[in-house]
Amino acid sequence: MCMGENGRVSLDEVAESRRVAVLGAGSWGTTFAKILADGGSRVSIWARRPEVAREIMQSHRNSDYLPGINLPLGIDASSMLPEVLAGAQQVYLSVPSQSLRENLRIVRELIPERVPVVSLMKGVEKGTRYRMSEVIAQELDIAPERIAVVSGPNLALEIAKQQPTAAVVSSSSLETASAVALAARNPYFRSFVNTDVVGTEFGGVLKNLIAVAIGIVDGVGYGENTKASIITRGLVEMTDFAVAFGALPETMSGLAGLGDLIATCESPLSRNNTAGRLLGQGYDYHAVIAQMNQTAEGITSVAPILELAAERGVEMPIVSQVAEVLAGTLDPRDIAPHLTTDTDVPQGE
Numbered sequence: 001m002c003m004g005e006n007g008r009v010s011l012d013e014v015a016e017s018r019r020v021a022v023l024g025a026g027s028w029g030t031t032f033a034k035i036l037a038d039g040g041s042r043v044s045i046w047a048r049r050p051e052v053a054r055e056i057m058q059s060h061r062n063s064d065y066l067p068g069i070n071l072p073l074g075i076d077a078s079s080m081l082p083e084v085l086a087g088a089q090q091v092y093l094s095v096p097s098q099s100l101r102e103n104l105r106i107v108r109e110l111i112p113e114r115v116p117v118v119s120l121m122k123g124v125e126k127g128t129r130y131r132m133s134e135v136i137a138q139e140l141d142i143a144p145e146r147i148a149v150v151s152g153p154n155l156a157l158e159i160a161k162q163q164p165t166a167a168v169v170s171s172s173s174l175e176t177a178s179a180v181a182l183a184a185r186n187p188y189f190r191s192f193v194n195t196d197v198v199g200t201e202f203g204g205v206l207k208n209l210i211a212v213a214i215g216i217v218d219g220v221g222y223g224e225n226t227k228a229s230i231i232t233r234g235l236v237e238m239t240d241f242a243v244a245f246g247a248l249p250e251t252m253s254g255l256a257g258l259g260d261l262i263a264t265c266e267s268p269l270s271r272n273n274t275a276g277r278l279l280g281q282g283y284d285y286h287a288v289i290a291q292m293n294q295t296a297e298g299i300t301s302v303a304p305i306l307e308l309a310a311e312r313g314v315e316m317p318i319v320s321q322v323a324e325v326l327a328g329t330l331d332p333r334d335i336a337p338h339l340t341t342d343t344d345v346p347q348g349e
């Protein structure tokens with residue numbers, strides 16, 4: 001690192017040495033850019049739409065996704081990928097999960113060598129059923145040690161308002177997780193680390209599905225008993241599923257599991273919860289999709305998650321019922337924390 005004129009390292013030089021790129025200027029990409037900038041990094045965001053990049057550059061706002069939020073001055077934005085990625089020391093990815101692969105194919109040659117690549121996403125790919133870190137490893141052909149994922153109870157708008165929040169950064173390399181966690185921290189945002197990538201990633205995917213179920217019963221008008229029963233049994237489903245794929249059970253009781261489950265199930269800010277509520281109010285799948293102007297990953301993750309569950313013999317009664325409501329084969333009023341077709345023999349909790 002070079003010195004300023006007085007022989008000291010200037011703040012600009014420190015920030016320059018921590019140049020990071022965020023691909024995706026939706027609500028989470030933009031909020032994460034703010035987290036990183038408020039932590040001292042110099043951040044470039046890639047926005048697919050030039051008008052979004054222009055608004056961030058000129059007004060320091062992204063009013064479509066974060067109304068009322070002023071972004072820090074240390075954030076640049078562009079719709080030109082080479083500009084955004086040049087010199088980045090870390091690359092964060094925050095596009096809808098189903099579009100990750102096509103985007104990686106475009107940026108493959110532009111990602112600087114050896115830098116960590118971080119998924120902020122909470123979905124699985126339809127068809128392949130891959131987690132986002134698996135899509136990254138496959139498309140970029142990089143070692144798992146360079147890949148990290150971030151998850152936790154992280155409703156974007158609350159964090160953009162600087163409400164105190166925690167998350168977990170996971171990588172098979174603790175060194176990579178720690179480097180990312182050091183960048184992704186500031187007075188209102190604290191990143192913990194772990195090496196359970198499978199659990200951390202599946203936690204974020206699975207809680208979306210339970211949040212859709214909670215939205216459905218909310219839309220129907222059921223009360224707290226129903227919701228608490230679904231959340232509690234939902235956590236059992238999440239844990240059974242994740243452990244069957246090699247996750248540690250304790251990850252599911254951490255920020256990426258229970259923590260995110262609580263936040264997403266309780267908040268009207270959650271798009272998954274909102275989509276569920278519309279289903280519970282009687283809108284069908286197509287009407288719900290038409291009303292959502294932001295990404296609700298749970299809707300597209302249901303099918304691949306149930307296919308994966310079937311592969312490993314994991315029972316997921318709540319997620320199965322969400323799939324049935326989406327398919328129009330189950331009346332939202334009949335959704336329950338158990339299958340109504342269960343045997344009459346009482347089961348252990």
Ligand SMILES: NC(=O)C1=CN([C@@H]2O[C@H](COP(=O)(O)OP(=O)(O)OC[C@H]3O[C@@H](n4cnc5c(N)ncnc54)[C@H](O)[C@@H]3O)[C@@H](O)[C@H]2O)C=CC1
Nearest residue numbers: 025026027028029094095099121122154155156294295297
């Ligand atoms: N919003 C939140 O509170 C949080 C979201 N996440 C995750 O972050 C990921 C991104 O979600 P959000 O930013 O919330 O979604 P969003 O709907 O707010 O924004 C999505 C962004 O991706 C862009 N986009 C859409 N299709 C695209 C494509 N084919 N190629 C490239 N860009 C495309 C949109 O223009 C938009 O800028 C999701 O996986 C979500 O689960 C994770 C934690 C919190």
Ligand SMILES: O=C(CO)COP(=O)(O)O
Nearest residue numbers: 152153154155270271272
């Ligand atoms: O992941 C989230 C909170 O942690 C955001 O949830 P939604 O995608 O349902 O808005």
